[in-house]
Amino acid sequence: MQDLTTNDIFELFTNLGGQFFVSPAIFLQKLAPIKAFIFDWDGVFNNGSKTDAGSPYSEIDSMGTNLLRFGHWLQHDKLPITAIMTGENNQPASYLAKRERFQAIYSKFSNKTIAFEHFLAHFNLQAHEVCFCFDDVLDLSVAAQCGLRVCVQRAASPLFAHYVKKHHLADYQTAFVGGNFAIREVAELLAGLRGNFEATVSKRQAFDVTYQEYLSLRNQTVPLFFTMENNAVVAIMHNI
Numbered sequence: 001m002q003d004l005t006t007n008d009i010f011e012l013f014t015n016l017g018g019q020f021f022v023s024p025a026i027f028l029q030k031l032a033p034i035k036a037f038i039f040d041w042d043g044v045f046n047n048g049s050k051t052d053a054g055s056p057y058s059e060i061d062s063m064g065t066n067l068l069r070f071g072h073w074l075q076h077d078k079l080p081i082t083a084i085m086t087g088e089n090n091q092p093a094s095y096l097a098k099r100e101r102f103q104a105i106y107s108k109f110s111n112k113t114i115a116f117e118h119f120l121a122h123f124n125l126q127a128h129e130v131c132f133c134f135d136d137v138l139d140l141s142v143a144a145q146c147g148l149r150v151c152v153q154r155a156a157s158p159l160f161a162h163y164v165k166k167h168h169l170a171d172y173q174t175a176f177v178g179g180n181f182a183i184r185e186v187a188e189l190l191a192g193l194r195g196n197f198e199a200t201v202s203k204r205q206a207f208d209v210t211y212q213e214y215l216s217l218r219n220q221t222v223p224l225f226f227t228m229e230n231n232a233v234v235a236i237m238h239n240i
Contacts, residue, residue: 009192017175018185019153021165030148030171031193035129036081037068038119038142039183041093043135044152047179054090058179064187065100071191071200073214079221081123085115087138094225094238101221108227113141118226118233133186135178136160143169150174152182 004012006024014020020027042048045057065082072080083104084093090107097105103123106115120127128147132139135152137160143149144167151170153161154177164170172189176182191197203211225236 004192004197006193009189013172013175013185013189016185018189019173020171021168021173022171027148027171028193030128031131031190033129034072034080034131034148035076035078036083036119036123036125036131037065038083038085038116038130038132038146039065040132040134040136040139040152041084041086041090042088043154043178044133045093045096045178045183047177048135049179050088054088054092056092057096058181058184060181061183061187062096062100064181064184065102067200067204068187068191069218070204070211070214071194071196073217074196074200074203074210075194079214079218081125083119085109085112085119085142087112089227097223097225098238101218102223103221104224104226106226106233110138110228111141112139113145114228114233115226116142116145122224131190133183140164140169150186152176152178152186154178 006028010020010024042055045061046055049055069080069082082102084097084102085106086093087110088108094105109115127145130146131148132142132146133150134143135154149170151164151173153173174182174185176185191200225238226233227236
C-alpha cells in the first residue's frame with residue numbers, strides 16, 4: 001500500500017481542522033532540511049494546567065514523538081536532535097526526556113531566545129534546520145527564527161492566532177489543542193509528508209531489526225539538562 005500523496009495529506013489534515021499557512025510546495029521545502037525538533041511543554045503536551053507535581057503528558061503524544069524520530073532515522077540514517085524548551089521546571093517533562101532519550105531539555109527560560117541560541121551552538125545547527133512546536137507568546141521569539149513552525153491551537157486565543165498568522169510565525173496550526181493529542185497530530189503530519197509513514201508504522205509494528213537498531217541507538221543518547229542561573233545557561237545534573 002502506497003503512502004498518501006502530499007495533496008491527500010493536506011486535505012486530510014485540513015478536513016480535520018488544521019490550517020496550513022503556506023502552500024504544499026513551500027511546506028515540503030521547509031521540511032526537507034529539518035534535523036531537529038523542539039517542543040514547548042505547557043499548552044503543547046498538555047492544556048497548560050499545573051499542580052505541584054508539574055503538568056502531564058500523554059502516551060499517545062509520546063508514541064508520536066517516537067514515530068517522528070524513527071521515521072526521520074529511516075530517511076536520513078541519523079537521529080534527529082529532539083529537545084523540550086520550557087519556561088518552567090516540569091518534573092513530567094524531565095521524566096519524558098529521560099525515558100525517551102531526547103537529546104536536551106531547557107527549563108526555566110523566560111527568554112527562550114537565549115536557550116535557542118545555546119541549542120544551535122551546542123548541536124551545531126542552523127535555525128532553518130529546526131522544527132518548533134509551540135503555543136503562546138513566550139515562544140514567538142524562537143518561532144520567528146525556525147525553519148518550520150507548528151502552532152498548537154487554542155480556541156480561547158483568536159487574537160493571538162490572528163497575530164501569528166499575520167506575522168508569518170507559523171506554517172501550520174493544529175486541529176487539536178494541547179492535552180488532546182496535538183503532538184500526535186503534528187508527528188503524523190510530518191511523518192506523512194516525509195513519505196515514509198507506512199514504513200515507519202509497519203517496522204515498529206513488527207519490531208523488526210531495523211527498529212531494534214534505531215531503538216538501540218536512541219537509547220544510547222544521554223539527555224542534557226540546561227537552565228538559567230545568573231543570566232547564563234548552565235548544565236544541571238539528572239539521574240538517568
